[in-house]
Amino acid sequence: MSSLPYELISLDLDMTLLDRDSRISPRNLATVRRCTELGAKVVISSGRMHCTTLQFLDAMGLDTPVISYNGALIKHESTGEVLLHQTVEPSLARELVELCDAEGVHLNYYVDDTLYIARRGPFADLYAERTTAALIPVGDLRTLTNRAPTKLLVVDTPQRIEQLFAEWGPRFSDRAYVTTSYIDYLEFMPLGVSKGKALAALAAHYGIPQEKVIAFGDALNDVPAIAWAGLGVAMANAKPEAKAVAKRIAPHHAEDGVAVVLEEVFGFGG
Structure with a gap:
């Protein structure tokens, strides 16, 4: 097993990783990149369309599958591989x-x-x-x-x-x-779709145990992933339902909350 505290990092976008202008702050960006340099897998987990997540995938320099549509689609953009796709009747x-x-x-x-x-x-x-x-x-x-x-x-x-x-x-x-x-x-x-189930599927795909997964989120659609992950993190601005299942509360999304937690758990300063 890897010596990293967490091998898979799941990041919601809106109101979690992104700031009030829907951008990745310099501190969040630098911290995510450092985690990937250490060998952690970082994945986007969003309710957005797959195509509208790609600007952030590119900004972070990631080559990992994206969880989109709240877990209904898992697709690896660079290879075109679809790991999961479920549709409404x-x-x-x-x-x-x-x-x-x-x-x-x-x-x-x-x-x-x-x-x-x-x-x-x-x-x-x-x-x-x-x-x-x-x-x-x-x-x-x-x-x-x-x-x-x-x-x-x-x-x-x-x-x-x-x-x-x-x-x-x-x-x-x-x-x-x-x-x-x-x-x-x-x-x-x-029916049966959730960010939590998609994250579990992706962890299994990589052979990463549940306790080595950290998931960040803020909204009701993030609750299943926060609850499933070894370390579920809700933002300070999160809905009460998300905070209720989280093991940790991060600072506000506009205050680099993702970076603050990752810097601490991976043991490097901001």
């Missing part, structure tokens, strides 16, 4: 499309790492600005429901999302993994 996708249309809420529909929307609007533009994702308006998302999506995501006001989560979470819990990341997102993935 088309019948459920159609039901969600029709429900969102009836409720008048914006819906993102993700197929083959491409983002389709019915039409542009304030919530579509908010998502695009936040993630740099390209949007493809199609008019009626029902035209796509013969194609199984990796994920569906509602964007609305925090108050509306809270209401919809309370109503739709229980309603679809036996057919989909329903969770939140940002306060204005409600996300639907295939």
Whole structure:
């Protein structure tokens, strides 16, 4: 077994590794690179599309698989190898499309790492600005429901999302993994998907034991990974549910919290 304290480091992006401007701070970047130089595997674990994580993969100089779509996809970009890909049943996708249309809420529909929307609007533009994702308006998302999506995501006001989560979470819990990341997102993935299960699969792929895995996160969608890892770390800005399962609380994401913890556990200064 390696002498490293942790051999696999799982990093959520938004509100965890990234600062308020959605950038990797110099201290976080330097610390991640030092961990990789020591031999640790560093992986991105995000609710984002695979393609919108790649700028951060490149910035950190990583050549490891990316966990995206909250664990529905694990793909190694440089080799093209797909280690895991699960999709939502088309019948459920159609039901969600029709429900969102009836409720008048914006819906993102993700197929083959491409983002389709019915039409542009304030919530579509908010998502695009936040993630740099390209949007493809199609008019009626029902035209796509013969194609199984990796994920569906509602964007609305925090108050509306809270209401919809309370109503739709229980309603679809036996057919989909329903969770939140940002306060204005409600996300639907295939049943059984989670960042925790994806992280466990990736650790097994590398032959790394659970106790040698550290996972950082802040939101409800990070809870399974934080709970599973040998050392689960929630940010100071994390949701109460994430803090409740964490073994350690890191400083705020805007205060280089990832670097602070990694510097300590790997034994080098900032």
